[in-house]
Amino acid sequence: MHQEATARNSIRVSETVYHLLEMRKPRVLAVCSLSLLLSGAIFASAQNAQLTSGKVNARVESLLRQMTLEEKIGQTVQYSAGFATGPSASNLTYDELVAKGSLGSMLNVVGSERTNHYQHIAMEKSRLHIPIIFGLDVIHGHHTTFPVPLAIAASWDPAAAETVARVSAEEARADGIDWVFSPMVDIARDPRWGRIIESNGEDPYLSSALARAWVKGYQQGDLSRPDSVAASVKHFAAYGAVIAGRDYNAVDMSELTLRQVYLKPYHAAVEAGVATVMTSFNSLNGVPSTANPFLLTQILRNEWGFNGFVVSDWAAVGELKNHAIGDAPTVARKALEAGTDMDMEGNLYATVLADQVRSGKIPQKVLDEAVRRILRVKFALGLFDHPYTQPGPAYTPTPERRAVARKIAGETMVLLKNDPVEGVGNLLPLSAKVKTVALIGPLADDAFDLQGAWTVTGNPADVITLKAALGKRLGDKLLYARGCGLLPAKDEAALKGVTFTSTTSAASTEALADEQQSIAEAVEVARKADVAILALGEPSNWMEGEAASRTTLGFTGAQQQLLEAIVATGKPVVLVVLAARPLELKWAAGHVPAILQAWSPGIEAGPAVENVLFGDVNPSGKLPLSFPRAVGQEPLYYAQSPNGRPADGDLSHMPLNAQQKMVSRYMDEQNSALFPFGWGLSYTRFTYSYPTIDHAQIPMRNIALDHKPLATVSVDVQNSGSVAGTEVLQLYIRNTSASVEQPVRELKGFSRVTLAPGETKHVTFALGFDELNFYNAALKETIEPTTYDIWVGGSSLATAATSLKIVE
Ligand code: NOJ
Numbered sequence: 001m002h003q004e005a006t007a008r009n010s011i012r013v014s015e016t017v018y019h020l021l022e023m024r025k026p027r028v029l030a031v032c033s034l035s036l037l038l039s040g041a042i043f044a045s046a047q048n049a050q051l052t053s054g055k056v057n058a059r060v061e062s063l064l065r066q067m068t069l070e071e072k073i074g075q076t077v078q079y080s081a082g083f084a085t086g087p088s089a090s091n092l093t094y095d096e097l098v099a100k101g102s103l104g105s106m107l108n109v110v111g112s113e114r115t116n117h118y119q120h121i122a123m124e125k126s127r128l129h130i131p132i133i134f135g136l137d138v139i140h141g142h143h144t145t146f147p148v149p150l151a152i153a154a155s156w157d158p159a160a161a162e163t164v165a166r167v168s169a170e171e172a173r174a175d176g177i178d179w180v181f182s183p184m185v186d187i188a189r190d191p192r193w194g195r196i197i198e199s200n201g202e203d204p205y206l207s208s209a210l211a212r213a214w215v216k217g218y219q220q221g222d223l224s225r226p227d228s229v230a231a232s233v234k235h236f237a238a239y240g241a242v243i244a245g246r247d248y249n250a251v252d253m254s255e256l257t258l259r260q261v262y263l264k265p266y267h268a269a270v271e272a273g274v275a276t277v278m279t280s281f282n283s284l285n286g287v288p289s290t291a292n293p294f295l296l297t298q299i300l301r302n303e304w305g306f307n308g309f310v311v312s313d314w315a316a317v318g319e320l321k322n323h324a325i326g327d328a329p330t331v332a333r334k335a336l337e338a339g340t341d342m343d344m345e346g347n348l349y350a351t352v353l354a355d356q357v358r359s360g361k362i363p364q365k366v367l368d369e370a371v372r373r374i375l376r377v378k379f380a381l382g383l384f385d386h387p388y389t390q391p392g393p394a395y396t397p398t399p400e401r402r403a404v405a406r407k408i409a410g411e412t413m414v415l416l417k418n419d420p421v422e423g424v425g426n427l428l429p430l431s432a433k434v435k436t437v438a439l440i441g442p443l444a445d446d447a448f449d450l451q452g453a454w455t456v457t458g459n460p461a462d463v464i465t466l467k468a469a470l471g472k473r474l475g476d477k478l479l480y481a482r483g484c485g486l487l488p489a490k491d492e493a494a495l496k497g498v499t500f501t502s503t504t505s506a507a508s509t510e511a512l513a514d515e516q517q518s519i520a521e522a523v524e525v526a527r528k529a530d531v532a533i534l535a536l537g538e539p540s541n542w543m544e545g546e547a548a549s550r551t552t553l554g555f556t557g558a559q560q561q562l563l564e565a566i567v568a569t570g571k572p573v574v575l576v577v578l579a580a581r582p583l584e585l586k587w588a589a590g591h592v593p594a595i596l597q598a599w600s601p602g603i604e605a606g607p608a609v610e611n612v613l614f615g616d617v618n619p620s621g622k623l624p625l626s627f628p629r630a631v632g633q634e635p636l637y638y639a640q641s642p643n644g645r646p647a648d649g650d651l652s653h654m655p656l657n658a659q660q661k662m663v664s665r666y667m668d669e670q671n672s673a674l675f676p677f678g679w680g681l682s683y684t685r686f687t688y689s690y691p692t693i694d695h696a697q698i699p700m701r702n703i704a705l706d707h708k709p710l711a712t713v714s715v716d717v718q719n720s721g722s723v724a725g726t727e728v729l730q731l732y733i734r735n736t737s738a739s740v741e742q743p744v745r746e747l748k749g750f751s752r753v754t755l756a757p758g759e760t761k762h763v764t765f766a767l768g769f770d771e772l773n774f775y776n777a778a779l780k781e782t783i784e785p786t787t788y789d790i791w792v793g794g795s796s797l798a799t800a801a802t803s804l805k806i807v808e
Contacts, residue, residue: 047305048273048380050223056379060372066128068101069354072371075104075130076342077350078311081118082108085137085546086314089347094118098132099125102350104374105311105342107135107181110457112389115176119387130375131383135232135311137456138180139198140164142171144397144603145451145458146405147412148540148580149184151599153200153624154680155411156728156750158213164408165217167401169229175457176389178381179230181278183214185265186235188625189635192245194548197453197540197580197600199240201624202637202677204261205747208268215272223275224382233269235280235313237295238262242282245634247549251282256740258284260775261639267304275308275377279340281316288323290316291331296339309341309373317346328352333362341370397462402604409608411726414597414621415681417589421572427594428574429615429683430531438479438529439470440522440566441536442486442559443578449486449537452580452600453545462603466535466576469606473614479529483522483566484515484558486539499541519562526569533613534563534592537578540600544580553584553631560587567591576609582627589674597621615683620726620752622680622795626673633669638677638796639743647671678730678747678795684721684757688729690800691715691792697805703783709766711804715792716762719755726754727794731765734789739776745796748772765792767804 050056064072074097081094097103098121109115115134122132140146146164153161165182172180185207188199200207211233218231238258242249253262266277277300279290289295290312300306317340320331332348333356343349356362378384397405418428430437443449447463470478485492492511512518526532536559538544543556554560564587567573575592577583580600588595596619601608611617626636647665665671673679695711703710719725731749735742749765772788773781787805791798 047307048275050273050380051275051307051376056376059379059384060375063128063130063375064368064372067371069357071101071128071130072367073349073353074100074102075371075374076336076353076367077103078105078107078135078342078344079103080108080345081106082110086345087318088315088345095121098122101126101128101130103132104130105133105135107344108456109134110136110175110177111394112174112176112391116388116391123387131378131387133179133230133374133378133381133383134177135179135181136172136177137182137454138168138172138177138229139182139184139454140452141405141455141458141602142168142175143395143457143459143462144171144401144405145455145463146602147409148197148452148454148600148602150197150199150201150580150624151412151601152408153206153210154414154597154599154621155408156206156622156624157411157752158209160408160411161210161213162217163404165214165231166220167404169218170227171395172229173227174389174392174395177229178383179232179276180218181232181234182218183211183231183269184234185211185269186238186240186280187262187265188240189637190240190245191553191582191625191628192549192551192631192634193240193242193247194544194550194581195247195546196240196582196625197544200265202626203624203639203747204264206624206750207265211265211269212272215269215274219273219275221273223377223380226382226386228381230275230308230377230381231269232276232278232311233266233274234278235289236266236277236300236310237280237289238284239280239282239289245549247547248281251284253285255779256775256777259779263299270300270304270306275380277306277308277310279310279312279316281313281319283323288316288320288325290340291320291325291334291338293338301339307373308377309370310339311342312340312344312346314344315346317343317348319346329356332356336362336370337366341373394457397603405602406604406608406611409601409604410611410617412599412601412621413608413612413619414623414679415612415619416585416595416597416627416675416679417593418681419593421593424572427531427572428596428613430574430613432614434477434530436477436479436529437470437474438481438526438532438571439467439535440481440483440526440532441534441562442482442484442557443537444480444535445482446486449540450578450601450605451540452602453540453548458603464604464606466606466609469610470533473610479525481522481525482512482518483562484519485512486537486559487542487557489513489515495542515558519558519565522562523565523569526566526571529571531572531574532566532569533574533576534566535576535578536563538581538583540580544600551631553582553628555583563588563592574613576613578605582625584628584631586629586674597623615723618683618723618725619680620682620728622678622728622730623675624677626677627675629672629674630669632666633671636673638673639746641741642744676796678728679797680728680795682721682725682727684719684723684725686725686727686755686794687718687720688793688800689716691790691802693790693802693804696803697807699807700783700785703769703806705769707768707770709768710772711767713749713765713767713790713792713802714762715800716760717753717755718760719757722757724754724756726752728752729763729792730795730798732791732796732798733767733771735772735774735786736789737786738774738784740774742774745791747796772806
């Protein structure tokens with residue numbers, strides 16, 4: 001009886017707990033002395049063995065011996081023969097360059113017909129027949145568009161990220177793309193920065209788990225498979241911390257924070273075998289990343305053992321001149337010597353390296369090493385043996401692919417609020433009996449923006465909008481009004497048809513002739529309905545992604561006015577937020593009973609939102625970052641450092657008095673997030689038991705630098721409501737006494753668990769060196785005698801606690 005119960009429990013545990021340990025390879029240094037442990041250690045990380053196999057190396061060396069200087073430099077050059085996302089090297093004749101062996105890589109060339117065209121020239125006309133590697137920004141799907149990465153992070157489901165990467169890889173490879181510029185794993189804690197939507201959010205633990213999954217999905221642990229693509233983890237490093245959230249700005253941070261927080265997800269991607277790394281536009285502590293030997297050589301190669309190649313970001317080598325660290329030849333030399341192997345569209349390696357190598361200013365071996373790294377990836381991908389893409393129709397979003405996109409989009413939605421309304425109860429899920437529904441807002445029927453900010457080949461014609469999906473379900477019970485534009489009318493008119501990253505998409509919305517009239521009409525529509533659904537957000541093409549920083553975080557255009565006008569009708573309102581960054585939702589949270597954060601959901605936007613609104617899908621998403629009360633709180637994140645004068649609770653609502661003055665607070669706003677990290681409601685309720693720990697006290701001598709668990713935290717979670725649901729259990733720790741102050745809370749485990757009504761599951765979390773260590777003042781990973789407070793619950797506000805002591 002007892003044995004049976006144990007066996008059942010262990011099956012449940014292995015099914016439900018996301019053991020990150022499984023995915024990690026053993027570190028080289030498995031056993032060490034206590035003194036080494038105490039001073040920390042530098043681990044040689046797992047590498048991508050495929051890139052350094054004897055066979056690949058032999059082929060690389062043999063080829064390298066035959067190459068001229070010009071041919072070597074050609075391998076380090078990448079140009080776009082498609083759209084441009086920055087200044088571009090103009091007037092180039094790509095056919096000629098490829099035939100001369102002067103162009104080793106291209107980006108933004110999509111479709112087998114186009115890629116094969118250049119590949120035939122490379123293979124048939126160039127002297128050494130070295131294939132081109134074709135790269136593209138495949139960020140959240142290719143033809144089948146998925147929710148943007150930040151939304152996928154809200155699923156807290158690495159398997160979902162892996163699936164998106166897998167589907168994307170298949171579709172991209174069929175389009176001649178062997179290399180995708182993803183995953184972007186920059187820790188992002190400031191939503192003024194538009195690129196936050198491409199990130200996994202604010203937390204290094206969650207982001208690292210997702211980084212591993214994205215890489216696995218793209219590369220499948222085997223680059224030579226015909227449907228694998230090389231991934232590129234980006235942007236190395238710390239791009240998410242640009243000062244004031246302004247894109248391309250400088251980054252200034254301590255090495256301790258860099259290592260403890262920002263480097264973690266890139267490292268996870270390298271450990272997962274990522275084949276390439278992209279540099280970031282920013283400088284870090286005064287040194288531009290693209291010419292930063294500390295990042296690109298010391299950390300990436302020497303400490304982590306990365307053995308793929310590094311590509312610059314777009315024109316970043318050329319733009320080093322703007323960083324004022326030298327003239328063109330100098331900055332190109334600095335970039336190459338620092339470890340940037342390929343120059344994306346910067347047009348400097350092509351033009352200023354040769355003379356410097358000839359004169360000995362750049363050692364030949366530096367160039368050879370860069371070429372070697374690039375060739376290794378080309379060999380590992382099998383490009384020399386299978387250079388062409390089988391011509392054929394591109395993948396289209398089939399019903400099966402759509403079903404996957406819809407399911408994943410459903411998992412990403414976060415129910416922020418669902419308060420009961422007098423006489424109605426909880427507004428969500430909407431009752432099947434609802435008579436008339438008013439769907440209002442500029443994103444309700446905007447196929448283009450619902451796709452999300454970074455879709456190159458996504459076609460808005462494939463997108464099912466909210467209006468289409470709800471119309472199908474409700475027929476003439478659905479009333480619709482656009483209400484207002486996403487931007488002021490003059491901007492909408494000026495931007496119509498403008499896209500920045502896309503080959504097929506074009507803005508579909510028309511500027512409204514009279515916006516005030518349109519809002520008044522929407523109010524009339526709401527008055528006729530039992531419930532109003534507002535689909536509001538921001539324009540993804542113009543206000544999200546690269547070069548889309550903001551100083552305010554409200555709804556764009558006249559949307560706030562529209563929202564207030566509809567709320568003023570007294571009709572129950574459900575707000576669906578279709579913005580992929582945290583917006584300032586304070587007014588909405590105070591006046592709207594139900595709020596669903598739906599991000600940019602992609603091709604199946606309409607059905608995914610509809611399923612959640614009507615309860616066919618029970619929302620399970622949790623915020624991967626903190627939503628602010630006011631933009632002035634940014635950068636806002638839960639894992640704050642402690643300070644000497646902590647505010648006791650949220651004070652801003654209290655009358656000012658002398659006792660509450662001299663503490664770490666804002667005079668006009670609470671410190672806390674409006675919706676905290678990890679937050680997300682469900683249509684059911686989950687009840688947690690108090691967590692228990694199997695080893696509450698561990699002597700230092702038992703601690704080793706390996707991945708073995710030192711203690712296991714267990715909790716029972718029950719679905720105490722009446723519908724099935726999925727909960728994301730989260731484990732947080734606080735190191736209460738360390739030689740370097742530690743955050744007030746840190747995520748160190750999570751698990752998605754699906755429960756039938758009444759069902760209970762026993763969930764365990766392993767804590768070992770990986771979870772408990774921190775960087776000491778000497779910048780070494782270490783564990784010291786201390787007590788860890790441990791909480792398990794459904795958000796970063798979890799209160800059910802246990803603890804773990806580390807003793808001498
Ligand atoms: C610039 C962006 O920063 C980067 O993310 C992207 O991959 C390249 N351009 C290529 O388009």
